[in-house]
Amino acid sequence: MAEIVTAQENRKAVLQDSAQEFSAEAYDNRRRVITMQTILLPSIVTITISIFLFIGMALSTSGMLKMTSIGVSVIVTALDAMFIGFYILSRRNVTRFIPGFIVAAITGTVILVEVLSHGMNHHELTPFSIAALAAFNIVIVIAGIIADSSILIIVTLVATTYDFYMIFRQIAVHSENQIYFTAVLTLIIIQIAVFLMMILMRISNRRLLQELSSAKLVSEQTQKLDEMKNLFITSINHEMRNPIMAMMNYIEILNTKHNDMSPEKRASILNQLQSAGNRVSRLIASILAVRSVDAENQDIDLQVIPVLPVVTNCMNLIDPADYKDKRREIFINIENSTTVKCDQVMLEQILTNVISNAMKYSPAGSPLSIAAQSLEPQRASRTRKKNEAILKTPMLELTIRDWGLGVPATEQSLLFQKFSRLPRDLASTTSGNGLGLYTCKTLAERMGGSIVLTSSGIPGDGSKVTILLPMPE
Amino acid sequence: MTKTILLIDDDLDLLPSMITLLEEMSNYKVFGANNGAQGLEMAVEKRPDCIVVDVKMPELDGYQFVRAMRGDNTTASIPLVILSALAQDKNKFVGLLSGADYYLIKPVSPRDLLQTVDSAMQVTEDDRIRRMREFSEQ
Structure with a gap:
């Protein structure tokens, strides 16, 4: 049981590491900053304007106008305080509605002030001009509720222009009317402020939208990784149970029968116990290997080494359980003199993975070929179709070719991802943890090489894994 | 007369271990099979006299195997134990509904395995009918 627990702890650590970069917390923080900009900033601007209105109107002479403006600015300020309070308390995303409320509150004030001040100074005002001013502001209210639109900005501009026209006309006729002058000037200032706020909101809303779309992408990636993790857990779970139960069985037999057992029988049981133990240990090691690959703290020891002995050595390292049939023909086409510049342990890890995959996913008795060929810088671009860049240095091309199931084109990109296993393998009993090729890719890239898989996807046609590694110059 | 047990599992570590366990720790005669079809x-x-079968296997899975056994008059009364790594309630439900007498989740202690095999062989046809009736009531 202890082994399972340790393995689970290790796996959890691996998973936590990979989930870190998609932290939801970072996204929440960013969203909070944006909400601050869209809600708090306009609210503070509005409060400032309201106070200005309050002072301006309080200083005017008309008792009626004074009372109204005081009342209205108190309401606006209270509303804004409420919005800010609501935001701080709920921390919810209310951006969509609050700008509309703020604009509505400001414009409501404007309409009241305008109508009242016009109503008190009949001189040059017609019912039409009052209605027109009110209508403009109502449009702003409606647009404000919808929020975040270019129409809102245009309408505010037009309303401000119209107010300028009104004030100059009034000044021309009744330049002595101080109250009216103050009221309309305040109105203009408010509308300019609203106009600026609209632009601000638009900018921050656009940023918010961008943030949201990138956050959506992150969450999709997280979800995908999550699914892969779940599949990984399921497969590891299944993989662990069998060897552990086998070990329990052998231990029980040894425990109760060790006295009346022939030495040969005991040796055979111990042998099988060891094999099951090795299997569990390999499973744990494969999880830990990914962890160390991810940690990137493994020292790379690049040396010039002959390729052939490494390949032969790897053939011996491969788990005999993966040989479905020992009669398989294996063609190795590598010259004795071929050398490569790499870390021997890493190359062994890559080759063991790729060769055992080739054996695992091809039928018993089907051949396997391993070849090495040097690619000169000028030749490389001609020989390789999907070559990302023209090779600048000589590379060694190691190809491992099998005649097995192959990999459908749509699933080829999945292969080198962490925890990924093809749907058909998950449905089958072929064991695996979805980490092998991910490890290979990471190791190859760290040695300055690459690894790609090409396959027609037709079963029986198999697939070809090409490993490129730098050659000694 | 010595009772015979058939073990069906595709795992190359587990199957030999169970065969050895039953051979050493019981008086049963044991056979093993690597997949459902061979089983x-x-x-x-x-x-x-009793069959212990895994669920996830090539060729024929454990559920299909159990249904095939129960569907054939000559094999319908053989006690069946499912031994699987699938640990969810729904897996157990499907297994028992297919007609298995017991559903064990790997890893099972050797003693529990032996005990379950013994108990499975005590299950009578009446027990099975009663169990199926309980299932249909659920």
Whole structure:
């Protein structure tokens, strides 16, 4: 049981590491900053304007106008305080509605002030001009509720222009009317402020939208990784149970029968116990290997080494359980003199993975070929179709070719991802943890090489894994 | 007369261990099969007194195997134990509904395995009918 627990702890650590970069917390923080900009900033601007209105109107002479403006600015300020309070308390995303409320509150004030001040100074005002001013502001209210639109900005501009026209006309006729002058000037200032706020909101809303779309992408990636993790857990779970139960069985037999057992029988049981133990240990090691690959703290020891002995050595390292049939023909086409510049342990890890995959996913008795060929810088671009860049240095091309199931084109990109296993393998009993090729890719890239898989996807046609590694110059 | 047990599992570590366990720790005669199809052939041929079968196997899975056994009059009364790594309630439900007498989740202690095999062989046809009735009531 202890082994399972340790393995689970290790796996959890691996998973936590990979989930870190998609932290939801970072996204929440960013969203909070944006909400601050869209809600708090306009609210503070509005409060400032309201106070200005309050002072301006309080200083005017008309008792009626004074009372109204005081009342209205108190309401606006209270509303804004409420919005800010609501935001701080709920921390919810209310951006969509609050700008509309703020604009509505400001414009409501404007309409009241305008109508009242016009109503008190009949001189040059017609019912039409009052209605027109009110209508403009109502449009702003409606647009404000919808929020975040270019129409809102245009309408505010037009309303401000119209107010300028009104004030100059009034000044021309009744330049002595101080109250009216103050009221309309305040109105203009408010509308300019609203106009600026609209632009601000638009900018921050656009940023918010961008943030949201990138956050959506992150969450999709997280979800995908999550699914892969779940599949990984399921497969590891299944993989662990069998060897552990086998070990329990052998231990029980040894425990109760060790006295009346022939030495040969005991040796055979111990042998099988060891094999099951090795299997569990390999499973744990494969999880830990990914962890160390991810940690990137493994020292790379690049040396010039002959390729052939490494390949032969790897053939011996491969788990005999993966040989479905020992009669398989294996063609190795590598010259004795071929050398490569790499870390021997890493190359062994890559080759063991790729060769055992080739054996695992091809039928018993089907051949396997391993070849090495040097690619000169000028030749490389001609020989390789999907070559990302023209090779600048000589590379060694190691190809491992099998005649097995192959990999459908749509699933080829999945292969080198962490925890990924093809749907058909998950449905089958072929064991695996979805980490092998991910490890290979990471190791190859760290040695300055690459690894790609090409396959027609037709079963029986198999697939070809090409490993490129730098050659000694 | 020595009772015979058939073990069906595709795992190359687990199957030999269970065979050795039953051979050493019980008086049963034990056969093993690597997949469902081979298991079905052996079940018909050997008529074992009890069968322990895995679920996830190539060729024929454990549920299909159990249904095939229960569907055939000559094998319908053989006690069946499912031994699987699938640990969810729904897996257990499907297994028992298919007609298995017991559903064990790997890893099972050797003693529990032996005990369950013994108990499975005590299950009578009446027990099965009663169990199926309980299932249909649920």
